[in-house]
Amino acid sequence: MAVFLKKHLVLILCILAFASPIIGNLLIDVYYYSSLVGWIVGFIFIISSYIIVSKRPDEPDGDENMT
Numbered sequence: 001m002a003v004f005l006k007k008h009l010v011l012i013l014c015i016l017a018f019a020s021p022i023i024g025n026l027l028i029d030v031y032y033y034s035s036l037v038g039w040i041v042g043f044i045f046i047i048s049s050y051i052i053v054s055k056r057p058d059e060p061d062g063d064e065n066m067t
Contacts, residue, residue, distance in 0.1 A: 010049045017045035 005012070024038015031037070 010052055013045045013049040013052070017042040017049070020045065 020042040021035070021038040024035045024041075027034040027038075
């Protein structure tokens with residue numbers, strides 16, 4: 001499970017980022033500022049996925065072919 005999360009973390013964060021404003025709008029009856037909270041959480045998810053992608057190396061260490 002940890003390997004799956006490590007490989008697909010950016011995809012999961014992006015899906016959650018785009019779904020959080022929609023969820024926030026659906027919860028507007030529960031909490032008045034839930035739409036704003038949803039947009040903020042989505043922005044945080046997008047920024048965190050960008051940081052993960054920018055820090056990730058371009059090539060894996062174990063698959064180097066020297067030809």
